[in-house]
Amino acid sequence: MQQGEDMIKVTKLNKSFGDLHVLKDVDLTVKESDVVVLIGASGSGKSTLLRCLNFLEIKNSGKIFLEGEQIEEETHNLNTVRERVGMVFQHFNLFPHKTVLGNVIEAPTQVKGVPKDQAIQEGKELLDKVGLGDKYDVYPSTLSGGQKQRVAIARALAMKPDIMLFDEPTSALDPELVGEVLATMKELAEEGMTMIVVTHEMGFAREVGDKVVYMHDGKIVEYGIPNELFDQPKEERTKAFLSSIL
Amino acid sequence: MSAIMHFFDVFINSFDVFLNGLWITFQLSVASLIIACIIGLFFALLKISNIKVLVWIADAYIWIVRGTPLIVQIFILFYGLTDIMLIPMFWAGVAGLAFHSGAYIAEIIRGAIQSIDKGQREAGRSLGMSNGLTMRRIILPQAFRRAIPPLGNQFIIGIKDSSLVSFIGMQELFGVASTMGSNSFDYLPYFITVAIYYLFIVLVLTVLVNKLEKKLAESD
Ligand SMILES: Nc1ncnc2c1ncn2[C@@H]1O[C@H](COP(=O)(O)OP(=O)(O)OP(=O)(O)O)[C@@H](O)[C@H]1O
Numbered sequence: 084m085q086q087g088e089d090m091i092k093v094t095k096l097n098k099s100f101g102d103l104h105v106l107k108d109v110d111l112t113v114k115e116s117d118v119v120v121l122i123g124a125s126g127s128g129k130s131t132l133l134r135c136l137n138f139l140e141i142k143n144s145g146k147i148f149l150e151g152e153q154i155e156e157e158t159h160n161l162n163t164v165r166e167r168v169g170m171v172f173q174h175f176n177l178f179p180h181k182t183v184l185g186n187v188i189e190a191p192t193q194v195k196g197v198p199k200d201q202a203i204q205e206g207k208e209l210l211d212k213v214g215l216g217d218k219y220d221v222y223p224s225t226l227s228g229g230q231k232q233r234v235a236i237a238r239a240l241a242m243k244p245d246i247m248l249f250d251e252p253t254s255a256l257d258p259e260l261v262g263e264v265l266a267t268m269k270e271l272a273e274e275g276m277t278m279i280v281v282t283h284e285m286g287f288a289r290e291v292g293d294k295v296v297y298m299h300d301g302k303i304v305e306y307g308i309p310n311e312l313f314d315q316p317k318e319e320r321t322k323a324f325l326s327s328i329l
Numbered sequence: 330m331s332a333i334m335h336f337f338d339v340f341i342n343s344f345d346v347f348l349n350g351l352w353i354t355f356q357l358s359v360a361s362l363i364i365a366c367i368i369g370l371f372f373a374l375l376k377i378s379n380i381k382v383l384v385w386i387a388d389a390y391i392w393i394v395r396g397t398p399l400i401v402q403i404f405i406l407f408y409g410l411t412d413i414m415l416i417p418m419f420w421a422g423v424a425g426l427a428f429h430s431g432a433y434i435a436e437i438i439r440g441a442i443q444s445i446d447k448g449q450r451e452a453g454r455s456l457g458m459s460n461g462l463t464m465r466r467i468i469l470p471q472a473f474r475r476a477i478p479p480l481g482n483q484f485i486i487g488i489k490d491s492s493l494v495s496f497i498g499m500q501e502l503f504g505v506a507s508t509m510g511s512n513s514f515d516y517l518p519y520f521i522t523v524a525i526y527y528l529f530i531v532l533v534l535t536v537l538v539n540k541l542e543k544k545l546a547e548s549d
């Protein structure tokens with residue numbers, strides 16, 4: 084078990100879309116530098132949970148703490164909160180009208196007011212780090228899916244977030260491109276980044292994950308260490324789910 | 330044969346006067362379309378604001394423009410504006426044309442904005458960009474690219490529609506043609522001449538829009 088401060092803490096989180104009650108009293112704590120892997124069937128609310136954590140969706144009730152500080156929609160500037168919570172999407176969502184480097188420096192220069200020279204230098208370093216040192220000036224449409232996702236990771240990192248959320252970062256990729264993205268994420272985890280990752284890549288979950296959370300129907304059904312949860316799930320529903328995806 | 334010779338005569342001899350008209354048509358079109366784009370962007374943003382009153386205002390504007398003939402709009406604005414203030418005829422005409430095109434451009438821009446994948450907005454927001462900043466830096470640049478073909482189309486319509494301000498007395502292309510036609514009781518050659526000028530303008534604009542489209546497609 085890693086020690087550390089609570090990076091993110093969620094208590095009794097509820098979220099509904101109209102009549103559809105999607106998140107039901109979700110409690111979750113993620114310690115600093117932990118990697119939490121979130122699994123669950125389609126529609127169980129994994130994306131909604133991540134989206135509530137960076138306020139792309141606004142919860143109906145419950146509390147969200149970021150580094151011990153309760154974040155309230157009414158009083159906090161959510162834009163500033165989002166700067167601290169990076170997000171990587173299944174479909175990359177790169178800005179197609181900007182070059183790779185343009186994607187990476189956009190938010191630091193426009194939001195944080197980082198001088199352009201400095202943003203470019205830092206952006207290039209990030210792109211080098213994710214293995215795209217030769218792609219600064221190309222447009223996203225010329226990249227493979229794996230390359231696009233690594234640009235998206237660099238773009239999120241450029242804001243120097245405290246925590247990174249990944250929503251099925253490899254599920255839109257051709258199988259042969261999954262590895263390069265997972266390797267980038269693993270490296271990030273090793274550097275101590277706090278991460279919540281929705282993925283069904285069990286190898287990654289076992290190797291990199293500190294905790295696994297199994298969600299079913301808007302609730303957290305089981306929570307544990309990857310190898311234990313995968314090999315000896317306590318709950319019947321977890322067992323059924325694991326056998327369905329393996 | 331002699332009819333054709335006569336037409337060429339008219340075409341060449343009227344060149345100077347038509348050049349004046351062409352210049353006025355050009356000024357009318359540029360001014361009205363620039364203003365129409367600003368109006369269009371404004372009402373497009375109202376329409377996507379999700380704020381009921383604002384959406385309602387935009388809908389009302391578009392409904393009025395769509396539901397009445399342009400010539401009626403031009404006359405109402407002309408007499409309305411000249412009644413309440415001292416305004417040159419040119420700007421009254423521009424107002425009528427811009428008021429009209431603005432509604433169609435609003436719909437074009439709204440459609441283009443809504444056609445941008447919602448993941449783009451979410452990506453911007455997730456990086457800490459405000460709603461306005463995301464709109465300005467991420468959504469609108471992409472929406473404008475997508476809007477270029479329909480906007481080009483609307484500009485062509487706008488240029489041709491500018492002929493209607495001749496009815497409030499502007500001596501733009503069509504005004505020149507009708508004046509010269511009625512002065513000489515020799516209408517046909519002048520109207521064929523003016524048709525050629527319009528065809529020429531539309532051809533130039535079409536080529537420009539196609540070039541722009543190609544250029545932007547390369548960077549994508
Ligand atoms: N904006 C929305 N409006 C209405 N319903 C929504 C919205 N977003 C999600 N839902 C619904 O909430 C439920 C949970 O969706 P969510 O995307 O969180 O599931 P998920 O676990 O991420 O599934 P998947 O594995 O398919 O991505 C689904 O029934 C979905 O249809």
Ligand SMILES: [Mg+2]
Pocket residue numbers: 129130131250
């Ligand atoms: Mg999902």
